[in-house]
Amino acid sequence: MIIVLSPEATPEDVERIVRRVEETGHAAHLSTGSERTIVGVIGPDLPVLQDMFETMTHVESVHRVTKPYKLVSRDFHPADSVIDVGRGVRIGGPEIAVMAGPCSIEDEAHVVGTARAVRAAGATILRGGAFKPRTSPYLFRGHGLDALRFLATAGEVTGMPVITECMAVADIDAVARYADIIQVGARNVQNYILLDEVGKLRKPVLLKRGLSGLIEEWLLAAEYILAAGNPNVILCERGIRTFETSYRNTFDINAIPLAKELSHLPVVADPSHGTGKHQLVAPVSRAAIAAGADGLLIEVHPHPERALSDGAQSLTHEGFASMMASVSGIAAAVGRTLATPLVPA
Amino acid sequence: MIIVLSPEATPEDVERIVRRVEETGHAAHLSTGSERTIVGVIGPDLPVLQDMFETMTHVESVHRVTKPYKLVSRDFHPADSVIDVGRGVRIGGPEIAVMAGPCSIEDEAHVVGTARAVRAAGATILRGGAFKPRTSPYLFRGHGLDALRFLATAGEVTGMPVITECMAVADIDAVARYADIIQVGARNVQNYILLDEVGKLRKPVLLKRGLSGLIEEWLLAAEYILAAGNPNVILCERGIRTFETSYRNTFDINAIPLAKELSHLPVVADPSHGTGKHQLVAPVSRAAIAAGADGLLIEVHPHPERALSDGAQSLTHEGFASMMASVSGIAAAVGRTLATPLVPA
Amino acid sequence: MIIVLSPEATPEDVERIVRRVEETGHAAHLSTGSERTIVGVIGPDLPVLQDMFETMTHVESVHRVTKPYKLVSRDFHPADSVIDVGRGVRIGGPEIAVMAGPCSIEDEAHVVGTARAVRAAGATILRGGAFKPRTSPYLFRGHGLDALRFLATAGEVTGMPVITECMAVADIDAVARYADIIQVGARNVQNYILLDEVGKLRKPVLLKRGLSGLIEEWLLAAEYILAAGNPNVILCERGIRTFETSYRNTFDINAIPLAKELSHLPVVADPSHGTGKHQLVAPVSRAAIAAGADGLLIEVHPHPERALSDGAQSLTHEGFASMMASVSGIAAAVGRTLATPLVPA
């Protein structure tokens, strides 16, 4: 961190500020220019220290120089992390991982049927919602434990690892028992209690970016999980909230290459939430893979107009198969492949 | 809800759509124009139904007509709700409620000292952080249970009810034992599990707006708490995230009169987080009261440059007293008063 | 400006970067720490130089230290600027300046009628639109020159200086002939050609903030006008575009005290555009004055439901009078007055 003093700072001011830096446990490095004195703070650049120094008299500005996260940083771990999610599926390697399935799990037949359909089209991970965060208390909130069991059955039957969202610390054990990947949703990316708890597991965690989450905040949320001991984190860009009202969210394509530059963790894309409109899902899926994403998370429903949630952004089985065909050429163009369809169990 | 069909819709399409409306448990009211048929859906306008109908073939657009919340709505409860928070203090009535205190509680002497100072200046509720949501896992996260006890002692000594944030379901009992008002923070406003749980209590809950939370989402979050049985909710505008980088957040002054128009719940302002800059706290506090806010939530620290968190936006004891003097005239101009300082216990 | 080199930078890299700084006409000041070398660039901190240095190999980050504007800065001109707009009216002094009138000027009787009404209620400047920027080519775009004449007549009759928007360089002469204050609208705040041209006049210019304009960009737009020779600039906050859809714009109350801290220019508020909803205009007007605004710009129409533009945000004559009464108490509370109503000519 660099503290720039104002031209009026006296030698006593400089001394006072240096002393304050040292009290926080950091070394100070002084640099006296013709107009201004600059104090370098040796150590990690925590935002809180920036705040603190900015309030001091005769401090003109404070600049962070180093990144506030460490374990998730590519500086710390230059090679790509590849995460094994079970049943032979890995995320972050040359194969693109496609996770697909219904927004909400309705019953066993429903999820098994969709599982077979998405697998046949090339998906290798099954997604499905058991616990649903809903903006209104009057909306369907998921079939809970029953849905977890249906999902596990569908994974078993089709040989696919499964992913589902966990919203509450109290549900972690149940979700971890049935799921191969635990999803932390956009609304919980700053639920630090939940991050701490999934950090105590070794199960892979898919961490969505917040609705208005800075890239830095997203990486710091991942840092919580790694700092607690779990290195198996997959980042997921799912669109941000902007002024534009034509779509539910604005998919932030810039975030894909930037997150991969800053971090070694795999980065996947959720174009279903990132657009909120089924007709945009295929073009934005292609775009995400073209920009370097390691995978996709796609909502699929046999009859979107009857879905209990998110119908407007769900692909039909046919729509999904057609999307996969178009993504496949893009994957090849960037030197990657879609994962080989697994042989049915 | 109103479903507008496209000009190409045939009588069979109309019938299919009406049938779908009826399957969702709503009555359909048909209106046939020269160009288009319009289907009115009688019942609550849930966003999920809008999504569902929008995916149907030959549906051109779907418009919500009624509000998705009920218990928090002023239509449902026209008179202002006034919430008794204990020790004779009420929020939502003619007296402006000022909640002040440190961002983080550091030790007993610290919080008692600040409590005395803010009370002497006219605050009637003591705020202080025991559990702190922090963007980085490496930052100070609050003194927890010890801090709760220090806060309760400071409330006791000065005769003020106390407010503190609860971040986790597991902490609700402890927080409810020591605090008179439970704060749900901006990062947890869509933590629906937590909302359900504080809804089971009768303790007043101060509910902050999310960083990128729509007014409608904020009111729906409050609806969760009321629907679970707890009518004692206080809304708190604390700034939203925008493109502007000169301040930490952009205080949304429009939200104050609009939330009061839409809902009967009290609305208070947090200009400390709403600006992130101590020198903007006094003018924005005056603005919030001028716009109709029922109270203020202000961070105060004896030495902001030594605060363990949020120093940049904290007022000194002197700064707080001076702010209160300037707010007092504004309160009078809008026909309200600052709460009478309580006699020390 | 401060250039932070990466730890890998060799002495040759340092030399190369210093040479580049010197080629741009700036002196370089070197500071060698234990881990990193820092190069201070002596001179104005232009964003373009930041861009340039950031692209250089082994430059880790570049930080601006000084403000990019000068003439508008309070550092350069510590006292408040008070701008004489004619007929004895001044903006920026102890008297709050209230500018009111119709969004679009419809005919002479209309604008004279509204002028009398707003003057009787305490406005001292008459606003009215002759040239209207409209998002659609099929909307009413103002009565142009005729409207300018009606406006000037209404100003004459009521003894009020008048303000109207100028959208085109070709119209500047006509607008300057009839108007006492030239308004540059939100959509033209980065129309640098127009800024240059109004900078060649001495007529006061009211400069709105852009829909997504940073405070710094707004002040730099004002700097264009001052740099061209016209010191008579009035800043106008009119709401910014955010994710919130409940109002047309989000009035940025923080901008009022911050713009006054950074600049000596008067700052006025436009709550009509800042909210887009007539029922929010009075509370946000009070808020703006409470936060330190030097004036208000308010849309008034005898029959808002018949207005040719912006009906939803216009106050009736009665609504305006009632708003003025409530603002008057706020002005007094912050030690200011509403301008004394002028004696009719």
Added chain:
Amino acid sequence: MIIVLSPEATPEDVERIVRRVEETGHAAHLSTGSERTIVGVIGPDLPVLQDMFETMTHVESVHRVTKPYKLVSRDFHPADSVIDVGRGVRIGGPEIAVMAGPCSIEDEAHVVGTARAVRAAGATILRGGAFKPRTSPYLFRGHGLDALRFLATAGEVTGMPVITECMAVADIDAVARYADIIQVGARNVQNYILLDEVGKLRKPVLLKRGLSGLIEEWLLAAEYILAAGNPNVILCERGIRTFETSYRNTFDINAIPLAKELSHLPVVADPSHGTGKHQLVAPVSRAAIAAGADGLLIEVHPHPERALSDGAQSLTHEGFASMMASVSGIAAAVGRTLATPLVPA
């Protein structure tokens, strides 16, 4: 447009509202339900009418049903528009159009050198800035007329049509004399005077989206040009302003397929401004083509660290060639081609 009346509306209210609709020159279609009366307004859905009706007593809400633009709409013109920009180059057909060159034109040798380099790498249109909009009055604003001549020469020498920005009505003739495509920049997309004037020409116009421009506003800006008589408009997505600070702008990938769905006009992408970071230009270029963009606009400079503007986002000649190679595979994957390199003149 649909006007929903509140349940309290009496038959007299209904009559009054119908009369008002008819006064605006539209037919009204009444539909009386059990709870509410709905008035359908037959005719184009102008936002101004929505505003007007919303202010009427007992109007609960007003909903727009039809799009406010016509000539740019795909409903009106279902087939893709393909725009001939001269020298055999067309935009909107199966060949991807790549426009590349320097942000600012520095001298003839500079632009000719870059022109040869980008052409050799497969670009078919040369871009270069002669008039530059700059946020500060103290920055380099382009070499103007001289730069136009250098650009035209470079186009002549390499056989490429050229594109450059026009910021002022006064410059239109000069720009139109030298350029094959006139660019209207993001800051001028709502400069309606300029739109009217370029609409009087037949020269192709590349119209950028505004920094905080809604898709609808962007299409309405294009409608201005078509309504004035010029059908040759190319839309250009160049990133929007969001809360994220890691990049200069957030490239809105959703806008590419949505603009192509709503309009028949070609849509190109500007990843240089859309990211502001040279290392993101290649991945976002690939993404844009994968999502259906008809072309790219790329800033290239032989020595970005010496560029007079936008160095941070410029590709080197080598970087551009490498980007083109990676884009080529993506184009093939979506059934398109990069335009065949032209034979040097």
